[in-house]
Amino acid sequence: MPELPEVETVKQALLPVLENRRVLSAFVGRSNLRWPLPENLAKRLKNRVFTRLTRRGKYVLMHLDSDEVLLLHLGMSGSVRIHQKKPDLGRHDHFMLEMAPQLGTFGRSYVVLNDPRRFGWIDLFAESEILKHKLLAGLGPEPLGNKFSAARLEFAFKDRSVPVKNALLNQALIAGIGNIYANESLFLSGISPRRKAGTITGVRAERLATAIVTTLNAAIEDGGTSLRDHVQPGGEIGYFVQRLAVYGQAGKPCPRCSSLIKTIIQSGRSSFYCSRCQR
Ligand SMILES: [Zn+2]
Secondary structure (H helix, E strand, O other), X not given: OOOHHHHHHHHHHHHHHHEOOEEEXXXXXXXXXOOEXXXXXXXXXXXXXXXXXXXXXXXXXXXXXXXXXXXXXXXXXOEXXXXXXXXOXXXXXXXXXXXXXXXXXXXXXXXXXXXXXXOOEEEEEEHHHHHHOOOOOOOOOOOOOOOOOHHHHHHHHOOOOOEHHHHHHOXXXXXXXXXXXXXXXXHHHOOOOOOEHHHOOHHHHHHHHHHHHHHHHHHHHHHHHHHHHOOOOOOEEOOOOOOOOOOOXXXXXXXXXXXXXXXXXXXXXXXXXOOOOOO
């Protein structure tokens, strides 16, 4: 499931294809994904120009010259492909943008959204509604934003008795983190996934906040590298092999102390940790 770094990588890959370019046509293959798609979506996108792309949590926000925002939610299984020639669409390709050439060039570009499980979504709404949007309104602080700090993390987790691992997955407390980077951040900070969120204060909050930023930035860097080094034949972007210390490594030696990595289930999700290094 795409988390903040994968979504950021998708955003970066889409930038040259969308920014300052005009939509020649949009294809909308069905009336709903996770929720109904906006009415007249294709018609409303035609001839619009993308002015800039941003990201909030796990969502890509594509801003249009109509003062509207096209929101991309990749859900569980969504992926994006970029083509230079019009592709044949498969049954799970639900949406496509045909983009006019960049100024001074001839080549059109095609952006395709594939989503076999259809937990993803696309929305189009007025820029002025961003703060009220149902997926954006309740989001916690952006971990790579300027305002993120140990104090903000401590405040978000204050008095919470849920395990810190579960608190990290709660998008209302901190945005963009999923199971992979929650596990990795906890390992890097030396904090047990079972520790109560409310006990993450002081130096511990400093360690966790730093570990979150370090982990996410390293993954984004890997994503950028994979974009540069592996232009895949199918044009697919956004997924790459992460350098993982504990996630999925149950029974393997801890990279720090060589004890075996343990796994437990917390709220239905697997946690991986080293019981010697993480307290
Ligand atoms: Zn260890």
